[in-house]
Amino acid sequence: MILIEAGDAGQRGFEAKLLFAAQLAARGHDAVIDERTLPPDFDRGSRYEAAPYLRDLSGAPMHQLVIVGAEAMADTVLGRLRQTGLVPDASVWLIGRFESRQALISAQSKVAYVIGREPQVIDLAVLQPNDLPGANGPVVAVGRPQDGDGAGGTESLVVFLGTETLEDPTVEPTLMALEHLPDLRLTVVVPGRARDHLKALRFGSLRVVGLSDLTPAAFAQLARFAVIYGAEPTGSRIAAMAADVIVSGGIVIDCTKDATLAGSSAPVLRGPQHLAALANYVRHTVVPNRVEILRQTARSPWTEARRVEVLEQLMGLEAPETTRPARAGRILFLPTNGSGLGHARRSTLIAREMQPGAHETVFAAFPSCMPMIRAAGHDCLPLVSKSRVHGADHANDLVNYMRLRRALKEGDRLVFDGGYVFDSIHRTILEKRLEATWIRRGLWQAGQITPAALHREGTFAQVIVPEEAFSELNTDLSFGRHVRKVGPIVGERTGRDAAATRSILRERLGREFGELVVTMLGGGVAADRTAQMQLLSALLERRKDCLHLILIWPGSTVPPALYGWKNTLVCQTRNAPDYAAAADLVVTAAGYNSFHEVLYHGLPAIFVPQMAGFMDDQDRRARAASDRGLAVTVAPEDLLLLEREATAFLDGGKGTELRGALAATNLPGPGNKAAAALLAAEDWR
Amino acid sequence: MRAPLRIAYVLDPRFPGGTSSAVAAELKVAVRFGRVTVHAVESRMFRGRTVAPVLDDAFDDLGIEPVWDAPVISADIVLLHNPAFLKFQTTLPARIVCRHIYVIAHENFKRPGGEEGFDVATTLAQIDRSTLALEKVIAPISRVNRDTVDNWIARRSGFETWSVLPDDWFNICSFSLNPPTAAPADRRGRYSRPGFEKFPPLDAMEQMFSPQAERNLILGSDSLIARGVVRPHWTLMPYRGIELERFYEMVDFLVYYTSPAWREGFGRVLAECMAAGLVVITDPGTASSFGRGAIGVRPEEVDAVVARHVERRELYLRQVQAGQEALASFSAERFARRFDEICARAQRKIAS
Numbered sequence A: 001m002i003l004i005e006a007g008d009a010g011q012r013g014f015e016a017k018l019l020f021a022a023q024l025a026a027r028g029h030d031a032v033i034d035e036r037t038l039p040p041d042f043d044r045g046s047r048y049e050a051a052p053y054l055r056d057l058s059g060a061p062m063h064q065l066v067i068v069g070a071e072a073m074a075d076t077v078l079g080r081l082r083q084t085g086l087v088p089d090a091s092v093w094l095i096g097r098f099e100s101r102q103a104l105i106s107a108q109s110k111v112a113y114v115i116g117r118e119p120q121v122i123d124l125a126v127l128q129p130n131d132l133p134g135a136n137g138p139v140v141a142v143g144r145p146q147d148g149d150g151a152g153g154t155e156s157l158v159v160f161l162g163t164e165t166l167e168d169p170t171v172e173p174t175l176m177a178l179e180h181l182p183d184l185r186l187t188v189v190v191p192g193r194a195r196d197h198l199k200a201l202r203f204g205s206l207r208v209v210g211l212s213d214l215t216p217a218a219f220a221q222l223a224r225f226a227v228i229y230g231a232e233p234t235g236s237r238i239a240a241m242a243a244d245v246i247v248s249g250g251i252v253i254d255c256t257k258d259a260t261l262a263g264s265s266a267p268v269l270r271g272p273q274h275l276a277a278l279a280n281y282v283r284h285t286v287v288p289n290r291v292e293i294l295r296q297t298a299r300s301p302w303t304e305a306r307r308v309e310v311l312e313q314l315m316g317l318e319a320p321e322t323t324r325p326a327r328a329g330r331i332l333f334l335p336t337n338g339s340g341l342g343h344a345r346r347s348t349l350i351a352r353e354m355q356p357g358a359h360e361t362v363f364a365a366f367p368s369c370m371p372m373i374r375a376a377g378h379d380c381l382p383l384v385s386k387s388r389v390h391g392a393d394h395a396n397d398l399v400n401y402m403r404l405r406r407a408l409k410e411g412d413r414l415v416f417d418g419g420y421v422f423d424s425i426h427r428t429i430l431e432k433r434l435e436a437t438w439i440r441r442g443l444w445q446a447g448q449i450t451p452a453a454l455h456r457e458g459t460f461a462q463v464i465v466p467e468e469a470f471s472e473l474n475t476d477l478s479f480g481r482h483v484r485k486v487g488p489i490v491g492e493r494t495g496r497d498a499a500a501t502r503s504i505l506r507e508r509l510g511r512e513f514g515e516l517v518v519t520m521l522g523g524g525v526a527a528d529r530t531a532q533m534q535l536l537s538a539l540l541e542r543r544k545d546c547l548h549l550i551l552i553w554p555g556s557t558v559p560p561a562l563y564g565w566k567n568t569l570v571c572q573t574r575n576a577p578d579y580a581a582a583a584d585l586v587v588t589a590a591g592y593n594s595f596h597e598v599l600y601h602g603l604p605a606i607f608v609p610q611m612a613g614f615m616d617d618q619d620r621r622a623r624a625a626s627d628r629g630l631a632v633t634v635a636p637e638d639l640l641l642l643e644r645e646a647t648a649f650l651d652g653g654k655g656t657e658l659r660g661a662l663a664a665t666n667l668p669g670p671g672n673k674a675a676a677a678l679l680a681a682e683d684w685r
Numbered sequence B: 001m002r003a004p005l006r007i008a009y010v011l012d013p014r015f016p017g018g019t020s021s022a023v024a025a026e027l028k029v030a031v032r033f034g035r036v037t038v039h040a041v042e043s044r045m046f047r048g049r050t051v052a053p054v055l056d057d058a059f060d061d062l063g064i065e066p067v068w069d070a071p072v073i074s075a076d077i078v079l080l081h082n083p084a085f086l087k088f089q090t091t092l093p094a095r096i097v098c099r100h101i102y103v104i105a106h107e108n109f110k111r112p113g114g115e116e117g118f119d120v121a122t123t124l125a126q127i128d129r130s131t132l133a134l135e136k137v138i139a140p141i142s143r144v145n146r147d148t149v150d151n152w153i154a155r156r157s158g159f160e161t162w163s164v165l166p167d168d169w170f171n172i173c174s175f176s177l178n179p180p181t182a183a184p185a186d187r188r189g190r191y192s193r194p195g196f197e198k199f200p201p202l203d204a205m206e207q208m209f210s211p212q213a214e215r216n217l218i219l220g221s222d223s224l225i226a227r228g229v230v231r232p233h234w235t236l237m238p239y240r241g242i243e244l245e246r247f248y249e250m251v252d253f254l255v256y257y258t259s260p261a262w263r264e265g266f267g268r269v270l271a272e273c274m275a276a277g278l279v280v281i282t283d284p285g286t287a288s289s290f291g292r293g294a295i296g297v298r299p300e301e302v303d304a305v306v307a308r309h310v311e312r313r314e315l316y317l318r319q320v321q322a323g324q325e326a327l328a329s330f331s332a333e334r335f336a337r338r339f340d341e342i343c344a345r346a347q348r349k350i351a352s
Helices: A011-026 A044-053 A075-082 A101-115 A171-179 A192-199 A216-222 A236-247 A275-299 A301-305 A308-315 A342-352 A367-375 A395-407 A423-431 A498-509 A530-541 A560-564 A576-581 A592-601 A618-626 A639-651 A654-663 A672-680 B018-030 B053-062 B120-130 B143-154 B202-208 B222-226 B244-250 B268-275 B284-293 B299-311 B313-330 B332-351
Strands: A002-006 A031-034 A062-068 A086-096 A120-123 A155-160 A184-190 A207-210 A225-228 A251-254 A329-335 A359-365 A380-382 A413-417 A435-439 A462-466 A483-486 A515-520 A546-552 A568-572 A585-588 A605-607 B006-011 B035-040 B072-081 B095-104 B131-139 B162-164 B187-191 B215-219 B235-237 B253-256 B279-282
Touching (some): A002 A011, A002 A075, A011 A031, A011 A044, A011 A062, A011 A236, A011 A308, A044 A395, A044 A423, A075 B222, A101 B120, A155 A216, A155 A275, A171 A275, A184 A192, A184 A216, A184 A275, A216 A236, A216 A423, A236 A251, A236 A301, A275 A301, A342 A359, A342 A367, A342 A413, A342 A435, A342 A592, A359 A395, A367 A380, A380 A395, A395 A423, A413 A423, A483 A672, A498 A546, A498 A576, A515 A530, A530 A560, A530 A568, A530 A639, A546 A576, A560 A568, A585 A639, A592 A605, A592 A618, A605 A618, B006 B018, B018 B053, B018 B072, B072 B332, B095 B120, B095 B332, B120 B131, B143 B162, B143 B284, B187 B244, B202 B299, B215 B244, B253 B299, B279 B299, B279 B313, B284 B313, B313 B332
Parallel strands (some): A062 A086, A086 A120, A155 A225, A184 A207, A225 A251, A359 A380, A515 A546, B006 B072, B131 B162, B187 B253
């Protein structure tokens, strides 16, 4: 374990040690940061970046300590170091940019006083003279392969814009124009507030990310060309990213007004100050000369001095060899949980169709979905749900980020089924260079899927849209070759016929019944359905030959009063489709899965739509069926209508009528196999 | 009749610690031997500070008006105290013309680990470049200090024109002597400025200020207080939290250790406590400057040493006596005799 400290006790110091810890970690070192040093006002994005390195070090013996930014040792840091539990033969290194020998001696002495032994010193003024402006601490990099190596004629550009640049009214239209150049794949990096503005502009494949949304190393991975605009982005993150790009064999283009980067001794190109000139500059000046530019960059002493291996050797750190055996690639399904289990159910239905291949299929899901996923035979990494008791609203997502980060490695694939791409997912995809698919059904409530919610679509190699059975329900949220539509994802029944199911019920329950009503209104997560269930229970209690099953998922709860009815039985089951298929009447919500199971399995149903704000448009979906005479829709508040319609099914032959209509309807073929085939493809792009 | 010897002191009088006390005591002796001027240099090291009160008082008492930042300093003897005040700059902004320049070291040239205590070469080079003198001498102030000077100069080229004074330029310790307590108890204490160099690691502190003691009074523990360090058997007080006279009444043993990476050049605090009638316990290196006057042991041995001296009162009394006898070798009179030799030597040179 290597403890990274910084001479500066503030945010600047923390950022310096974070950048250095990340570089050491990329080389396999167990670099850690004392969690007590996390600045309380550190922004949200940076907290994700810091999370992998933070440790509770109280009482932990330390064998290696590296202090960066040692040219300015704050007393608070010295006081903390005094209480650091260094083992007697611990190795201690100071890395600083010392303006004089006395400055070096002062730093070395101060640290020696508090730790009681002599630290060794690396003077960056000697090792890395003429550094990039804004550099804070050692600017070192691990060479990494980059995306977009020009294969297929596409160059990937990461463009860093400052607030000042964005004030230019020509910039937004220019970005829109750049987005449509087929040979350039653009990622725009902007300060946080500007990101919120830009992502609402509804770009398509253009990626818009905040400066702290990704690590400098992740930015560098995306950038064959890193283009720096504006006066603002000159901090240590830019310096770290630029070094990473250069060491990784990319090209940095300085388009700042003052040529802040190109003015240093770094092998950086001077590019056009106007964004409108960038595309031509890259295509006609840089790309044709790329080989020579890269040759000179690689030969530059500046580049050599920025390799993290140089510091490793000076400090006698050996990159540990990994002892973990290599595992096969993974395809990880990550369904979110809405009000119910729809995303998870859809994911398991697709996963079921996937043939064993090069990738092992695993799941990551929230606790409510895990029993169903495990019952379907998949390993499942538990994710943490949001909770009001957490200290911050993104606390659960930080933990999920850490779990995903550990569970996935480069070359793995991720399949996300949900509406909003969490930071944890977005970061993991980009940092681990995962190929990713977004499964996103077409129907949402008005205003629920906004341009802002779609701005991370560019992170995914493909978007699979499982369509609704009725075409008017399919809304195209985005366009392009990467959007692939498949038929509705529908669960199959076990094949047991209705008579057999009823026999089993009679045998297990020890009672006779003539008519069977199945209610599937959920466990009260999205809305309270007590009134509807009580009404149905009361209605069916009067029918002597009736069995009323209220089906809920194992672990769900319903109001205790429902257990008082004689004809009503609350039943926890994973096999709701079979019981529903044997029913004379199904009363159900109109979620994607239950809706399509009703249609495709030909069930006589009353839809009672749920309309929580985070759900799809169940009312519209339900009415699409009832308008066609394939089901009945009853609004949740229409209790008297519910009673009338239920009676019509049981006494008026409405169920038989609907079964006939359903049997006569042509529905599009299910898309389970098509979706699985898209995921099984070698190339998702 | 020969003109009086011109003696010029060159220093930054804003130094807050024992060095200023030592120079103040020395000035009172030096004025007996010639016409003394004080040249104050406003160094970068003490930027923003004021003149040390002890020196201010001495200037008033002796009727000396310090001359600040004189471009030329001319004297028969120049005494430049504590050259480390030049460590944060590259030029001494004065021309010094003299027969003999003595650079009184004060700060150790090297730390116990062998690393330089400050940028000695840059500091001495500034003096070297600014000075036209017949003789340039480095004057260590103690045995400990001398070892570091010898060790440094033996390994450096370019300073061959400098010599090292064979006798120590010690701090004058003319304190009034208090008798030891009649009933010594296990009451331990230490005081110092709160700098990190002045304190040993916490585990060593715990050994030397153990629960065995009736009292562990740590004066100047500002950084421990700031870090929230709490031990039920420790009394932590900030620097100058109580008067020293009160401190001497509250403890019977001075237990004084510094960071193992730093050592006192002289150890004036030890001398003050010996004079106050306390038994002084410190590390063997620091103790060596005081002969038998201070007990030099490792931190883990402190409990046993204190217990022995509490149990055997005569041992305690004998140790206090040894400490106060050791101070005799740092008396003003002994310093005057040394100073007289230096002045006589200078005058002989003038005569020849």
